[in-house]
Every structure is written in C-alpha cells, then in structure tokens.
Amino acid sequence: MSASVVIQTSFLGDTILTTPLLVQLAHRGPVDVVTTPAAASVLKGHPAVRQVIVYDKRDTHAGFVGFLTMRARLKRGQYDTAYLAQGSMRSALLVWAARIPERIGFATSSGSRFYTTRVAYRDDLHHAARLLLLSRPNGREPTEEEMRPSLAPGSAERVVVDDLLQSHHVQPGERLIALAPGSVWATKRWPYYPQLAQALAESGRIVIIGGPGDRAPAKEILATVPNAVDATDQLPLLASAELIGRSAVIVTNDSAPLHLASAMGTPTVAIFGPTVPQFGFGPLAPTKATLGHENLACRPCHRHGPKRCPLTHFRCMRELSVEEVAERTRNLFLTPDALV
Numbered sequence: 381m382s383a384s385v386v387i388q389t390s391f392l393g394d395t396i397l398t399t400p401l402l403v404q405l406a407h408r409g410p411v412d413v414v415t416t417p418a419a420a421s422v423l424k425g426h427p428a429v430r431q432v433i434v435y436d437k438r439d440t441h442a443g444f445v446g447f448l449t450m451r452a453r454l455k456r457g458q459y460d461t462a463y464l465a466q467g468s469m470r471s472a473l474l475v476w477a478a479r480i481p482e483r484i485g486f487a488t489s490s491g492s493r494f495y496t497t498r499v500a501y502r503d504d505l506h507h508a509a510r511l512l513l514l515s516r517p518n519g520r521e522p523t524e525e526e527m528r529p530s531l532a533p534g535s536a537e538r539v540v541v542d543d544l545l546q547s548h549h550v551q552p553g554e555r556l557i558a559l560a561p562g563s564v565w566a567t568k569r570w571p572y573y574p575q576l577a578q579a580l581a582e583s584g585r586i587v588i589i590g591g592p593g594d595r596a597p598a599k600e601i602l603a604t605v606p607n608a609v610d611a612t613d614q615l616p617l618l619a620s621a622e623l624i625g626r627s628a629v630i631v632t633n634d635s636a637p638l639h640l641a642s643a644m645g646t647p648t649v650a651i652f653g654p655t656v657p658q659f660g661f662g663p664l665a666p667t668k669a670t671l672g673h674e675n676l677a678c679r680p681c682h683r684h685g686p687k688r689c690p691l692t693h694f695r696c697m698r699e700l701s702v703e704e705v706a707e708r709t710r711n712l713f714l715t716p717d718a719l720v
C-alpha cells in the first residue's frame with residue numbers, strides 16, 4: 381500500500397473541505413496531513429487520517445531551519461505521493477526537497493513547476509470537488525455525496541458540549557438555533573444578527589458560535605436575547621462542530637462555521653455579501669439556503685471580502701433584511717426538504 385501526505389496549510393475552511401480528498405486517498409493506503417496549528421485540532425480522530433503533522437510556518441518552523449526540520453520530517457515518512465492542496469512555492473519546494481517521488485497539485489499554483497502532475501483548477505466546481513480531483517486527475521467529477529466534508533467529534537467533545545449546555549440550563553430535546561456572526565473579513569459579517577436572534581428566539585434556544593475574535597458580536601446578541609448560549613471562545617473547534625451538529629439550523633456568514641455545518645450535516649442558511657457561492661465555498665449540508673443581494677452590480681467585489689466596502693455604502697449586506705433571513709431560516713427547519 382502506498383503512503384501519501386496531503387499538504388493543506390490554508391485557512392480552517394480549506395482544511396475541512398480537504399476531508400473528502402482524505403477519505404478518497406485512505407482507500408489506497410495510509411494518509412498523513414500537514415496543516416496549520418489552528419486547523420490541526422479539527423482533524424483529531426478523523427478515520428481517514430493516520431497522522432496530523434503540524435506545520436507552524438509563523439513560529440516553530442519559520443525560516444530556513446524550520447524548513448529543513450519539516451523536510452526531514454517528511455523524508456522520514458517515506459511517502460510515495462504528496463498532494464498539494466495548498467499551492468505555495470514553499471510547500472512545493474518542501475515536498476520536492478523531501479524527495480517525494482509523486483507530487484500532485486493544481487496547474488495554477490505558484491509552485492507548480494516542482495510538481496510531477498499538474499491538475500486543472502476548475503473554477504466551475506465547488507472547492508471540495510476541485511480538491512478531490514487531485515486524486516483522480518482524469519476521472520469523473522465527484523457527486524455531491526462524495527464531496528461532502530466530514531469530521532469526527534468524539535466523547536471528549538460531547539462531554540464539553542454537554543457541560544456547556546447544562547450550565548445554561550438547556551433542557552434535553554430543546555431546539556437549538558445556531559448563529560455564527562463572525563468572519564475574519566469585516567465585510568463578510570452581516571450586521572443584523574442581534575435582530576435575527578430576537579426574531580428567532582421564540583422558535584428555539586439561540587446558540588452563538590465563534591472564536592476569540594467574535595466576543596463583541598456575541599455580546600450584542602446577548603443584549604437582545606439574554607438567555608442565548610454564548611459558545612464563542614468557549615469550545616475547541618471540534619466541540620464547536622459537535623454543538624453545530626446538535627443544532628436544528630445554523631445561520632452563518634461565508635466563514636469557517638459554514639464548513640463545520642457542512643461536515644456535520646446541519647441545515648444551513650449561508651449569508652454572502654461581497655463574495656458569492658459560485659467561488660466554490662458554498663454550503664454542502666444536505667439542506668441549505670444561500671442568501672445574497674441578487675441585484676447589485678458591484679457584487680462580488682473581492683475573492684475573500686475587502687476590509688472595507690470600496691464604495692462605502694455596503695449595500696450587499698445592509699440591504700439583506702432581517703425578515704428575509706428569518707423567514708428562510710424558519711422555512712429551512714420547518715420544511716427541511718426546501719433546498720435552494
């Protein structure tokens with residue numbers, strides 16, 4: 381059986397969207413993954429992964445000495461194939477210097493000259509499907525089922541979530557409505573989550589999902605719905621996935637919780653402002669709705685979302701009403717087969 385290593389040092393969402401590729405490769409032999417410290421924990425316990433190798437480019441493995449350390453680590457792995465799910469020159473040089481014989485990545489990547497196989501980067505596909513095609517360059521396009529991501533929260537995550545919910549006196553069977561108001565990019569944050577929380581509070585218990593950077597929007601939601609469960613900065617990533625998995629629905633921006641929900645199969649309402657799902661990062665949960673301002677000539681304006689609206693009016697988000705999002709959310713969990 382041939383051993384392979386997958387290099388994925390992009391954002392957390394990209395790591396989650398790499399899991400269908402990992403599942404595919406695991407049928408052929410052991411699979412190790414090189415990823416960032418932030419993303420490593422989300423792959424804990426994943427059945428397709430033999431080992432997660434943390435690559436801390438900004439600290440432990442910064443500079444030339446760090447590069448050599450990682451090269452030695454990869455050489456020891458005696459891999460037959462490296463899959464470059466992230467296409468930087470540094471990653472390409474790393475697997476080349478580690479003398480991994482087969483190096484497969486996207487033809488558009490900056491390090492592609494060091495690959496042995498270059499795969500077309502298909503703009504028309506979901507990113508999970510693009511990544512999956514690295515494992516079968518001339519094969520058929522993946523089905524929706526094949527490109528659905530997966531994660532494996534275990535008993536430790538269940539206990540942490542149980543404790544959090546109990547501390548907020550959530551009753552067994554109480555319906556949870558998850559809201560994820562954050563995003564690394566300011567213009568991807570829809571500004572009306574507090575009002576949405578108020579509109580949905582009578583349909584279930586509001587749960588606020590997010591990391592350390594999302595404390596401020598969580599406080600705004602708590603100001604309107606004081607009995608909301610604030611899980612921001614309270615849970616490890618995989619426990620956040622567990623909590624999302626227990627929720628009847630999640631409303632999220634175009635950010636990491638969207639992909640956690642896809643992996644957990646949670647009905648998803650995804651709000652897109654300066655970006656669009658056609659970039660390849662839309663929800664993959666079986667039940668989903670995507671919302672965005674459909675009649676705005678300036679949209680989309682940026683691949684990730686600019687720091688500020690270049691036109692200053694920020695209409696893509698400001699004109700997406702609370703009523704519209706609330707109605708679609710209610711429809712989604714009251715009629716679960718209403719796909720968009």
Ligand code: SF4
Nearest residue numbers: 654678681689695696
């Ligand atoms: S330019 Fe348009 S799409 Fe971009 S942030 Fe402003 S309103 Fe949104």
